[in-house]
Each structure stands twice: as structure tokens, then as C-alpha cells.
Amino acid sequence: MDHIDPIDTRILRVLQSDARISNQALAGRVGLSPSATLRRVQALERSGAIQGYRAVLSPAARGTGFTAYVAVGLNDHTKAGQEGFERGVAGAPQVRECHNITGTVEYLLRVEAADLAAYKHFHTEVLGVLPQVRSLQTYVVMGSPKDDRA
């Protein structure tokens, strides 16, 4: 990853909020010619500073009417146990994020489902069935006053 100067920082900030801006408009915003801007963007992509470009979809477009964070405790803390659990959630489309955290439990999941009934089904039939899982604590999201993903 090459060094990131102030102009790169401005490019990243603009692309973070509008990934589909034209290269010409981006060039105008950062004060460079289009070709120099394009070369910088390509370098940032190659270096991995820009990992990709994504459309942000509304919850309705994703089919999500219910979101929860779930704290998951495991039976054993072995590598095999963790890997088994991670494989289990990797295949579940409802699990949007799986974080390995410090504290009294091992994992924090973000789960999205169509509605409460769909979540209940996922909770008991998918998560509850994984042999590594010892405890599940659900925190229903009532709102997100701040969310950088949106």
C-alpha cells in the first residue's frame, strides 16, 4: 500500500460518499486533471486502500424488516470449535456480520430477517442447532440513529 497524501485522502472521502461520481467531476473536486485523478484511483484500487464499490440498498430492497445483534457463547474455545461455528454462520444469508469479540461470549452477530417470525425460525432452527453454541442473547435493533453504512 503506497503512501497516501492529502489528495488521496480527498479522493477517498469523495468516493466514500459517492462511488459513482464521474472521474471528471472527481478531478474537479480534488483539483487535478482527469488523467492524474484516474491514475491515483487505479493505484488506490491496486494497493487495496479501495476494496470495492457497493450500492447501499434500503432495508425493504434487501427484504429486511427485522434486525438484531446476537451475542453467541461457545461450548469450547478450541480452534476447531471456532472454525466449525464460523463455517456454520458463513453459509447463513441472515448473518450479515460475525465479529469475534473479547468478553464473556465469543461472537457478536448482526442478523437481518424479513420479520420477527423469520428471525425466530432462524434463531431456533439455524443458530440453536449448531453444536458449538452454548448461549444466545438477542438484542433487537429498534433504530439506528447513526449508521455509516447507510
Place this chain on the structure above:
Amino acid sequence: MDHIDPIDTRILRVLQSDARISNQALAGRVGLSPSATLRRVQALERSGAIQGYRAVLSPAARGTGFTAYVAVGLNDHTKAGQEGFERGVAGAPQVRECHNITGTVEYLLRVEAADLAAYKHFHTEVLGVLPQVRSLQTYVVMGSPKDDRA
């Protein structure tokens, strides 16, 4: 928001994983002509199904070397107390997400900082200073085996 048919669903899936694909290439992928595809994308933007397009930056490009979830309990559950807290975190760039959750505490934050020292400073000098805050519990993220944002 108009109704979303199978072709719209395919368009959304493609744009979700590559927001900068050209309209022509997108048309090829969904099996429509470029003009019909463009009209659908514009309709999806207007209807709010597509909320925007964002570049995904690496943690290094964001200056993040330390991530934690923080469970925050408030002193009072009044509307004014919640709004005061939400205003407090809205201005903190380290707080990337703030979710209002059910359970024993009121909020779950995702916090990103340069390193542990920067986090400690944020924890005691920013969060700890908000008058509405009663309790703070930090869960350090050691890894994210699954993260749809990446």
C-alpha cells in the same frame, strides 16, 4: 417504491457487489438492453431502493487499527435523555454506528480508532463525559470472519 421484479433483483445484486460496473455491462449481465437497464436503475434510485453508492475502504485507509462494540446504559430513559446522547455521539467520528437496542442497556455503538491508546482517550474523554451515560461495556473486535460491508 415500485414493485421489484426478478430483473430488478438481479440488478440490485450486481450493483451491491460492484457499484461501478458500466451500464452496458450491467445490461449484459441481466439480459436487457442498456437503455432499459438504465431506466430501471434510475427508477430504483428514485424509489429509494438504491440509497447510494459507496467505496469500501480498507481499515488502514480509514486510519483504523482498533475496533470495538460498546454497550451503553443511560441514566434516564426519557426522550430528552436519549436525544442528548444521540447528539453527543452524532458528532464523534469514531462512532461509526449507533443502534438503539432492547435489553439491559439502551445503545450498542461500533467505535473505530487508530489504536488502543486512541480508543482509551475516546472512551474516557468523550463517552465517559456525556452526562446521560450510566454504564459502558467495551467488547474489542479481534476479527470479523464475516462482514458484508467489506
Place this chain on the structure above:
DNA sequence: GGTGAAACGTAGGCCGT
């Protein structure tokens, strides 16, 4: 880093279904 020009993509009018 900037310039210029060829290649490429966009976007909207128009017509058929």
C-alpha cells in the same frame, strides 16, 4: 502531472409490442 484524441459509455427520443 497535463494534453489530446480515439475508444467507449450514457441518456433520451422514438417506435414497436
Place this chain on the structure above:
DNA sequence: ACGGCCTACGTTTCACC
């Protein structure tokens, strides 16, 4: 209403300075 065709216009991209 919705898709395909056409085309003027704008943008990207690259060799060269």
C-alpha cells in the same frame, strides 16, 4: 407500460510531452 434501436453527446483512458 415496457423493451429495443439509434445517435448526439459526454466520459474514460492511454500514449506522449
